[in-house]
Amino acid sequence: MRTLTIKGIRIDDTFAEAFGMRATALTITADSARWARQAAVTMTGFATSVIGCGLEAGIDRALPARETPDGRPGVRVLLFGMSTTELQKQLAARVGQCVLTCPGTACYAALEGEEKLRLGNALRYFADGWQISKRFGGKHYWRLPVMDGEFVCEATTGLTKKAVGGGNLLIMGASATTTLAATEAAVKAIDAVADAIMPFPGGIVRSGSKVGSKYKGVIASTNDAYCPTLKGAVKTALDDDTASVLEIVIDGLTPEAVANAMRAGLRAIVKLGPKRGAVRVGAGNYGGKLGPHHFHLKDLVP
Amino acid sequence: MTLFLTLRERPAQRLDLSPLVPHLLAGKTAAEIEGIALQTTRVRVTVGDAFRLRMGDAQHIRIENACDRLDQIGAGQNGGDIEVIGDTGVQTGRLMTGGRLTIRGNAGHWTASGMRNGVIEITGSAGDRLGGPLAGEVSGMRGGVLIIRGNAGARAGDKLRRGTIIIEGRAGDHAGSRMIAGTLIVRGAAGALPGTLMNRGTIVLGETTSLAPTFADCGVHNLVAMRLMASFLKPFSKGAAALLGRPLRRFAGDMAVSGHGEIFMGNSNP
Numbered sequence: 001m002r003t004l005t006i007k008g009i010r011i012d013d014t015f016a017e018a019f020g021m022r023a024t025a026l027t028i029t030a031d032s033a034r035w036a037r038q039a040a041v042t043m044t045g046f047a048t049s050v051i052g053c054g055l056e057a058g059i060d061r062a063l064p065a066r067e068t069p070d071g072r073p074g075v076r077v078l079l080f081g082m083s084t085t086e087l088q089k090q091l092a093a094r095v096g097q098c099v100l101t102c103p104g105t106a107c108y109a110a111l112e113g114e115e116k117l118r119l120g121n122a123l124r125y126f127a128d129g130w131q132i133s134k135r136f137g138g139k140h141y142w143r144l145p146v147m148d149g150e151f152v153c154e155a156t157t158g159l160t161k162k163a164v165g166g167g168n169l170l171i172m173g174a175s176a177t178t179t180l181a182a183t184e185a186a187v188k189a190i191d192a193v194a195d196a197i198m199p200f201p202g203g204i205v206r207s208g209s210k211v212g213s214k215y216k217g218v219i220a221s222t223n224d225a226y227c228p229t230l231k232g233a234v235k236t237a238l239d240d241d242t243a244s245v246l247e248i249v250i251d252g253l254t255p256e257a258v259a260n261a262m263r264a265g266l267r268a269i270v271k272l273g274p275k276r277g278a279v280r281v282g283a284g285n286y287g288g289k290l291g292p293h294h295f296h297l298k299d300l301v302p
Numbered sequence: 303m304t305l306f307l308t309l310r311e312r313p314a315q316r317l318d319l320s321p322l323v324p325h326l327l328a329g330k331t332a333a334e335i336e337g338i339a340l341q342t343t344r345v346r347v348t349v350g351d352a353f354r355l356r357m358g359d360a361q362h363i364r365i366e367n368a369c370d371r372l373d374q375i376g377a378g379q380n381g382g383d384i385e386v387i388g389d390t391g392v393q394t395g396r397l398m399t400g401g402r403l404t405i406r407g408n409a410g411h412w413t414a415s416g417m418r419n420g421v422i423e424i425t426g427s428a429g430d431r432l433g434g435p436l437a438g439e440v441s442g443m444r445g446g447v448l449i450i451r452g453n454a455g456a457r458a459g460d461k462l463r464r465g466t467i468i469i470e471g472r473a474g475d476h477a478g479s480r481m482i483a484g485t486l487i488v489r490g491a492a493g494a495l496p497g498t499l500m501n502r503g504t505i506v507l508g509e510t511t512s513l514a515p516t517f518a519d520c521g522v523h524n525l526v527a528m529r530l531m532a533s534f535l536k537p538f539s540k541g542a543a544a545l546l547g548r549p550l551r552r553f554a555g556d557m558a559v560s561g562h563g564e565i566f567m568g569n570s571n572p
Binding site (some may be wrong): 029069070071072106129130132133134135136137141143149150152 | 464466483485502504523525526527529530531533534562564
């Protein structure tokens with residue numbers, strides 16, 4: 001399977017298999033960048049995987065004051081769901097519990113879309129009749145009186161049905177330390193890519209899974225082929241020089257965003273080299289029959 | 303190229319200029335346009351009688367030498383732009399749904415009455431019941447942006463339902479009376495009893511004005527919503543944008559009705 005070696009790092013001739021998702025984006029602003037980020041971090045918490053959390057979410061990038069609707073520092077957040085219904089439910093719950101509650105924040109649509117999700121329209125009833133609707137410049141806002149003043153929230157946000165979830169890189173190294181170093185370098189590079197997020201903690205997942213289990217009713221279980229401690233016990237996918245594997249999962253608003261993110265990650269891993277970083281990079285797939293999007297590593301290497 | 307209509311002389315009767323909007327003139331020849339009747343009495347007056355016409359693209363109309371006997375200029379306009387040099391009569395821009403209407407002079411009563419969308423700018427002053435409904439109508443202006451560089455008469459923004467009115471000078475008595483929603487900004491002072499019986503909506507007054515006791519003081523605030531609105535208003539009126547950027551004292555009212563409306567006052571001493 002292995003065909004490529006770049007600067008001493010083996011790149012598997014394989015592909016990441018990704019799925020179509022529904023997505024939306026928000027701009028959260030506050031009086032300071034610290035509180036805008038706090039609201040964003042809180043609302044994108046426990047949003048690592050659609051299976052357990054209902055949606056996948058993360059911070060796309062920090063926005064300087066001049067780029068936000070109200071001229072305050074902000075953060076752009078992306079949210080991905082498997083269905084419009086679930087995404088709508090999660091959006092209202094998370095903005096209601098995590099942004100509405102956070103001091104000084106306001107919340108705006110950050111994605112144009114033919115179809116809309118309810119944002120302020122779903123939250124306005126919190127104001128118990130004191131909500132104020134304002135329309136100007138082609139936008140519709142709700143003002144909700146809260147204890148520190150007002151929470152301003154755009155009525156709706158755009159929905160895209162062309163988002164992609166499940167782009168990934170499997171980063172294999174000679175030790176836990178070097179593997180983490182390579183993965184961290186890739187996360188940092190992917191952070192700079194627009195329209196893509198890494199929903200797992202700090203962008204990294206260490207417990208990759210396979211479909212199915214020996215136990216009835218368990219739909220996913222540990223990816224034993226990539227567990228270094230089982231190297232001798234199972235049909236392993238690992239080499240003798242691999243002692244640790246970490247994965248980066250990527251969701252993007254478009255297939256191009258996911259490809260750009262994987263490309264940026266690969267470049268950073270190759271740049272770090274095999275001594276301080278990874279010895280091999282792979283990608284996860286299900287044989288290519290389940291997901292419509294295939295991101296081949298050989299097309300993305302620097 | 304702009305289509306020019308120059309008024310020959312002050313007409314002997316009031317004229318109804320509502321047929322002279324871009325979408326109604328589109329595709330018409332000069333002769334057809336000159337044959338359009340404008341009279342409001344039994345004495346027939348056509349465009350050709352009252353105006354000198356210089357043909358051009360009907361999307362851009364310029365009416366020159368206008369006077370206060372020209373009623374309903376830009377009424378029902380749904381696109382293009384109309385520029386008027388001189389004063390206008392009543393119901394300028396009434397029920398407008400799009401485009402831009404500029405009056406380089408003063409406008410009469412019921413300017414922008416029932417306006418739905420688009421932009422109207424009056425460089426001079428406007429008469430009474432700015433944006434307001436005619437007798438029997440349920441609501442006044444319900445969309446768009448209306449800018450008065452001078453002063454406005456009584457009951458500016460009467461029954462305003464949606465949209466934004468900016469008065470850069472002063473407003474007369476009962477500004478924002480019976481407002482349903484929408485925004486009325488007065489950079490100067492307003493006359494007696496602004497916001498009378500307003501249900502919802504926002505009035506911003508640049509100068510201290512005495513209010514009815516049915517408006518309750520809610521303290522001085524610097525709200526995000528005002529910053530948003532200021533950035534929207536900046537291209538239309540720098541002065542109005544600057545006013546909204548300052549801390550403003552909020553009064554809730556009119557408590558004689560629902561009390562869900564608000565008046566913001568620029569000078570924080572009521």
